[in-house]
Amino acid sequence: MITAGIDVGTKDSCVMISEDGRIIDYIFIEDLKDEINEIIRFLRDHSPQAIACGFGYGLPVKRLSELNDRVLTLLTLSFDRPIMGVRLLIEALRKYLGEISYTIPSVKLLPTVPAYRKLNKIDMGTSDKVCSVALALVRLKEMGINFTDQNFVLVEAGYGFNSFIAVKDGKIVDGLGGTSGFPSFSSSGALDLEVVALLKDYPKEMVFRGGFKDFLKCEIDEIPDEALRWMFEYIVKGIKVMEVSIGKCCQIVVSGRFFDLYYDEFVDYTGFKCFKLSSVKASAEGACIIANGLNGGVFRDVVDHLELLKASGSILDYIAHDLRKLFKYPI
Template identity: 30%
Template structure:
């Protein structure tokens, strides 16, 4: 019997899910400011669930399946991708580095999951000038969608679809073909989000430089006033249609905390209903934490040799390679 923990280090919360023998046993949600005020509560919650075979820890932009006992400062930098001059400030996902350290301090077996950039199933030419091809939490959402879709079509290798994740800040669209993640339009190179402007115009970036991490969390639907809804809807449709033109798909799954808002859900449906059959991605039985934590638990179970072991093979997690420095260089 395999007992694992999945995580989602989101912008609005840190979600944990305890998965025991392929079933949801417990789950928790922490607000960033709550953890900042009481850092010990995270480790206390994790250790309260022991024994644990494997923890899929908060992975940010991802690593190629690095174990916790091998993590170093360089790899922590890769996952958080915050410039040295901005560390210690409320930038990006608040508290991410301290969350990682809290998981490591428990001494439990820990693994850091890959992002889309690390997966060999996304062709090299799609990685040119890119960092965000789906962060590790978005890969986890794709894993949850794959597990669901494969049951409908009779196997991972028959499963081809898109999943659109509208988070509290960023939006991502990912494509799975034949059970493998093959393409993505995500984050600051993806569709417009609730707090992010999506794809950056290089001239604007140059004019506004020097940029900070916090600049990446501006210019989204909630910042744009009357033009926001049309911009969000059209940006999402263009991104999904572009992906579909390269890799045809018929089914689109919707995920993300942003869809809890009726106005955002309506805009997403309007944007995508002309491109395929659109539906909300179901949760695992008895799960209420975010989909990324659920998918992370599935991947932890798979990597620990549990009921979902074949899922890791379909996504080719063990073949993950590379690092974000390949694209951005070191600072």
Template identity: 35%
Template structure:
């Protein structure tokens, strides 16, 4: 049976979860800012785990299952920034000069991946929610973030947990997953053990801790211009001057700004969960995961507002996992399944291997093609196995 490793590059910590024969056998958590200053720490942690049959690499916005060995070194940096980070090197460098936390995370992810490539690690990039064939195309138009790769990973873990807890085959699992991380929130809909819809952090109607969520186009027009750094610097933390979610939530009853942001975030989650009910049908549970979900104030609020729909609880995660986040455990579960381990049936059922393309494939706005990111996208998209939905769309419309 395989030895595999899952790596989740969270906004607060980079977590590594190792599975040996499907059991947790390795855990390591490294502060993200420390890792951005010294990416070698993460590489050393991978080597500490030892020989791995497969490592599920930080996959950001997600791509079809792609082996690290299949991405030529000559294009790796551009490929990674374009498809995994959905940005350009120039935008990240601007963020680094501004001291943006998100930019340091992106910079670290790129450096770690290049070094793992150099060392010949058997790595694989995994999909995000939008890449799955179980989601109809019409739900994807002009969408990028329906749930990043870590949100997909934790939902796959959630399918396994609900199946185990209720004695259900994967094909009978209907539930809603609410992930509340240090940076982003997401709500994922699961029907018959398949992910059928998702609202990721930048599409949520309200803010998360680092990101603002969905933004009125009139606001974007009024501001004049937005860049990648706005994605992870306009949430409740930055807006209230709070360094951690715990600090922010502790101020909710005293600080009006903190209170308004809390109400906005919680109501956003509740509304989004309700919007998933027609898609899921009868949900057997609503699972909560992520750092923010550990706060009892948050759990009590969601139990009160959502308890009539289905039981609400924090997910347990894999037995034996005591340090790393549920998202890292999900990455490891997918790695195990792709390597033919005990989670092979689960990963096959969810359709991870059949996922296609990139998260940028459904941006049909014609001006995307001429942006800096769009130019890189069009130039590099041909290296993937599948066709690009938007490029074919533009071709049919005669967009040059």
């Protein structure tokens, strides 16, 4: 079965084509706004039977053709013009390939995550992180570890954000998203509420700022050794936070651009035994796996074990009323 997976990243985006887990083709896109037609053409040329969309905060599994504009807004929570490229892609997919394109839930929407862990959270791990977990389940199973025996923390450190997902018995039970966790290369992560109280405004594009890049004034492949140690410390803190939810984890799974560059240095510094997801783009490959499973293919067991079809609710659930009434947008 030929399927497609789409991952929208901070630095670039990937559209991947896979046949029952074997990568056939892929393209990287740097500016979504300028390449929407190219993406649609690429997908049509390969005629996938299902497309999984790892966009933002996700939704319970639905065909894009079933969704109205208000619901689509919840995928990205994007209202600022500079970052509307994702919205344009979603609208194009809904128009041209909506019957075979599926939304993927984010961590917060999964029934395997206890409700109390969702309090006042939106970003517990975006839907592309769920896709990366799907790939990790498959890779570890190929190593002889059954889903029910898989206990790990997935660390995805990219150009923009660092996310940490806790997996217990092969199910996602907790997550620390890029905007709710520790500083990363581009993003500040969670902000001190006293800093927030001093801000006169906080446009959505600011979630991509305030990280080490702003302080170091360098690119991700130019990080000096001392600053690398600072970043490693924050990654270790994220892992330790997730261990509270699963007990002492026996496996750390890593992926993302940061680890493509600094995996050996991280292992040397921390002494951790890590399993690196070797992939052109882990989340896009994981999305192909999920698309296959949603369409009844060989990876249906992955979709079932992660309980993706049981995802429900909204990313705005479990947010205190006193906070919601201060939202600047009517959502």
